[in-house]
Amino acid sequence: METPKLYEAEEIPLEEKIMTAKIxxxxxxxxxxxxxxxxxxxxxxxxxxxxxxxxxxxGYLKKVEFNGIPAIERDLHWTKKKFNEIDKI
Structure with missing residues (x-):
C-alpha cells in the first residue's frame, strides 16, 4: 500500500487510520x-x-527533524496496520 498524501486519510476515524510505515x-x-x-x-x-x-x-513532522537524531531507522519488516492494532502501551 502506498502512503496517502497529506489530508487524504483525514475522514478516516483515528482508530481506523492505516499506519503504512514505522520509524x-x-x-x-x-x-x-x-x-x-x-x-x-x-x-x-x-x-x-x-x-x-x-x-x-x-501530529505532523518534517523529515528534516530526524536529522538531529543519530539513530533513526525505518522498520523494513513493518506491515501496514490500523491504529487500533498497534501496541499503545
Missing amino acids: FDISGAGWTWYVVEAEEKDGDVVFFGYVKGFEEEW
Whole structure:
C-alpha cells in the first residue's frame, strides 16, 4: 500500500487510520513514529502520524527533524496496520 498524501486519510476515524510505515530510534530512547500520510513539500517530506515517546500524540513532522537524531531507522519488516492494532502501551 502506498502512503496517502497529506489530508487524504483525514475522514478516516483515528482508530481506523492505516499506519503504512514505522520509524524508530534504535538508541533505546523509546521513540517510535507511525506514518499515516506523507507528502513532499518545499524540498522536504512532511509526515502525519502517531508518535510514541515521552508522550503519545497525533501530529505532523518534517523529515528534516530526524536529522538531529543519530539513530533513526525505518522498520523494513513493518506491515501496514490500523491504529487500533498497534501496541499503545
